Amino acid sequence: MAGLRSIAEEEVDPIQKFTEAGLTRAMIVMAHPDDNEFVCGGTVALLAELDWDIHIVVTTSGNKGTKEIGMTAQQLAAIREEEQRNAAQILGAQEPTFFGFPDGYIENSNELRGLIVHQIRIHRPDLVITWDGFRPGFNHRDHRRTGRATYDAIYPAADDHLYYPRDKEEGLEPCRPSVLMLAGSNEPDCHLDISKVMATKIRAVMAHSSQIGDRDEHAILQRYRNRAIEEARKHDREFDPEPETDALVFRESFRLIRFD
Numbered sequence: 001m002a003g004l005r006s007i008a009e010e011e012v013d014p015i016q017k018f019t020e021a022g023l024t025r026a027m028i029v030m031a032h033p034d035d036n037e038f039v040c041g042g043t044v045a046l047l048a049e050l051d052w053d054i055h056i057v058v059t060t061s062g063n064k065g066t067k068e069i070g071m072t073a074q075q076l077a078a079i080r081e082e083e084q085r086n087a088a089q090i091l092g093a094q095e096p097t098f099f100g101f102p103d104g105y106i107e108n109s110n111e112l113r114g115l116i117v118h119q120i121r122i123h124r125p126d127l128v129i130t131w132d133g134f135r136p137g138f139n140h141r142d143h144r145r146t147g148r149a150t151y152d153a154i155y156p157a158a159d160d161h162l163y164y165p166r167d168k169e170e171g172l173e174p175c176r177p178s179v180l181m182l183a184g185s186n187e188p189d190c191h192l193d194i195s196k197v198m199a200t201k202i203r204a205v206m207a208h209s210s211q212i213g214d215r216d217e218h219a220i221l222q223r224y225r226n227r228a229i230e231e232a233r234k235h236d237r238e239f240d241p242e243p244e245t246d247a248l249v250f251r252e253s254f255r256l257i258r259f260d
């Protein structure tokens with residue numbers, strides 16, 4: 001597509017390069033409270049360490065996802081929104097924005113795209129992170145549709161004043177982010193080392209107590225350790241780090257697109 005190009009896999013530490021190039025604002029668009037922390041919490045923590053201004057947008061209310069009998073959808077939504085606020089604070093992000101669509105019912109609609117365009121024009125992010133809505137195979141419909149709506153909102157809508165022209169009544173100008181990072185991709189071309197902020201990511205994940213059950217920080221960390229070991233063994237079958245060593249590298253992976 002004209003105006004887009006993939007970033008080569010061999011590019012090292014793009015976050016640092018973006019920062020050195022003057023990029024300072026990020027917007028994360030996810031479907032549910034807790035998506036951000038599980039899929040890109042380490043990346044958000046890295047951005048915060050570099051003094052980026054970070055805004056998290058959640059498209060659903062999170063009013064599904066409990067086995068607690070007697071819990072209502074309204075009660076759960078309130079709990080999960082507060083958990084997301086606490087997690088954002090742990091990571092160093094701003095107060096989250098919630099669109100409040102019912103969990104499980106996201107549509108890639110004019111309404112959703114318009115809301116995302118509005119947030120882009122308000123916060124004017126250099127970098128946007130969202131779900132890879134184009135990934136084949138099993139994928140939550142809310143993830144798919146949030147990712148595709150965000151992609152469509154960025155290109156071409158947010159940068160064209162004739163899309164959602166009422167934004168001009170608020171003094172909002174067209175805006176196109178420089179970079180889009182797609183999380184959950186089956187073809188990632190960027191792997192960020194989040195080892196130094198792993199403890200922060202785990203604390204942010206733990207903020208979502210309604211979703212993690214009786215698992216503690218050790219259990220959550222072990223889950224990520226197992227994934228990291230599995231990934232390392234794809235390159236070295238004999239890889240077997242001792243628990244006391246720093247040999248294990250924790251990563252978050254994305255497919256990156258630049259908007260030129």
